[in-house]
Amino acid sequence: MQPETTPVSTGRTLPEGQAMLSVRGVKKVYHTDGGDIEAVRNLTFDLKAGELACLVGPSGSGKTTLLKCISGLLAPTEGEVLLDGARVTGPPKKMAVVFQEYGRSLFPWMRVRENVELPLKNAGMGKAERDKLVDEALEAVGLDHVPQSYPWQLSGGMQQRVAIARAVAYQPEVLLMDEPFAAVDAQTRADLEDLIRTVWKKLGVTVLFVTHDIDESVYLGQRVIILSSSPTVIQEDLEIDLPDERDQLNTRALPRFTELRHHVYEQIQRAKQGHRPAAATQAGSAS
């Protein structure tokens, strides 16, 4: 049995004013000495406030490029990204990013607590408020016992928790995560996935979670946006109609989980073989 959603060549969009994050016709071409490389061809989708969406695609499908465009680290060649209606031209204040390379995203010369505190301090927040937010964030990720350690004294999974705590303490409206658990072991990964679900529910933050792991995307997301291979378009925008309460054992054992997983897997395989949604092919050749 296939899921009842019909494949669409663009992602779901919302009426104006209702989206927290809008990605509109984003295209990114890198100009290199060896010629132009079209990493992202044409991407359009919206995230409503408080949504948890996963972006999944074959490796080399421009996931990281897209995320950098959304976070304002890269300017898209065409199209635009809107955060709460305002065009993103540089890293916005309401956004936090968690990178895959935890070892390279925390400041090794600062202790855990200082790492979490720095963005707040930089924003000019008072000491009392800062302390409160940092304490809460560290507690939320289960790291309140190591504030005085340096990041490199911790295991990979714990380092990524610090990075998550830093993002949480920053109180973003949108949290972007770029394959955050790709480099941690499977056990830790399951824990961290649940942590993300917990944090997301508690804070009501909008989360865009980029991953290449199909199981992870289905388990975590309310919605999975499947990307084609490069040059990237949206292969399918899939609703994940699993119960809201998820846990590693039972959710993954549900028949529906298997179906969805199967479906996403098929789509990715098709993407790898170069199958592209009809509308996107037209859009691509028209441009």
Added chain:
Amino acid sequence: MKILKGFAYGLALPVILVLIWWASTLGTTNFFVPTPATLAEAFAETWFGERIVSDVLPSIGRLLIGVVAAIVIGIAAGLLIGSVKWLRDFTEPVLEFFRAIPPPVLIPVLMLLMGITDSMKVVVIISGCIWPVLLNTIEGVRAIDSVLSDSAHTYGIGGWARVRYLVLPSAGPQIMAGVRQCLSIGLILMVISEMFASSSGLGFTIVQFQRSFAIPEMWSGIVVLGLIGVAMSFIFQWTERRILRWYHGLREVENAA
């Protein structure tokens, strides 16, 4: 106990060397090689007196001013040049040119331009010491990790905060390597500038002793230079360990893995 042990290890080789020296100068009458006892006597006589004020302190003063100025200017210019790509392309060939000039050849030129003054000597020291600090800082700033830089950027850390929390600490290990070289070059240039043209200072005094055949005194001056070098090295190591504690810890963890 651990400190005592370290101390004993550090002192063992100097003691052995002095013993060898003592044994090999037993019964010699070579005018140019004093025995340890003669040298110690000359050392005490020569340096525990007004020479501390008239020669040692001025030398150390010039050295300190020159080295500190070179470090400050080197780091400041290095931060700027390292952060701005066009400035780097613009200055690189010129920097390589100036770095290649051995600073002692500047002494006659600077003597003509600035006269035989303390500032001339300080300028000589700066002109030689600045290069390792400057070039290392540029390299350190360029080598900032891209992910770390992106992280800082996404959290709105820019401007002076970026320099303070990201650029400086990140370039820290490279900068300290530059400072280490800077210190030894500084000591050499201090002595040379004083040998060329001076009426006080260690370099001047050592040349004076040599010309008046006060051989033990000359040797004792060399010992003073060595001791200053050792002291500087210890101060540097102490400071470096404090500033780069994170770096040594990180390296240890990486090596263990």
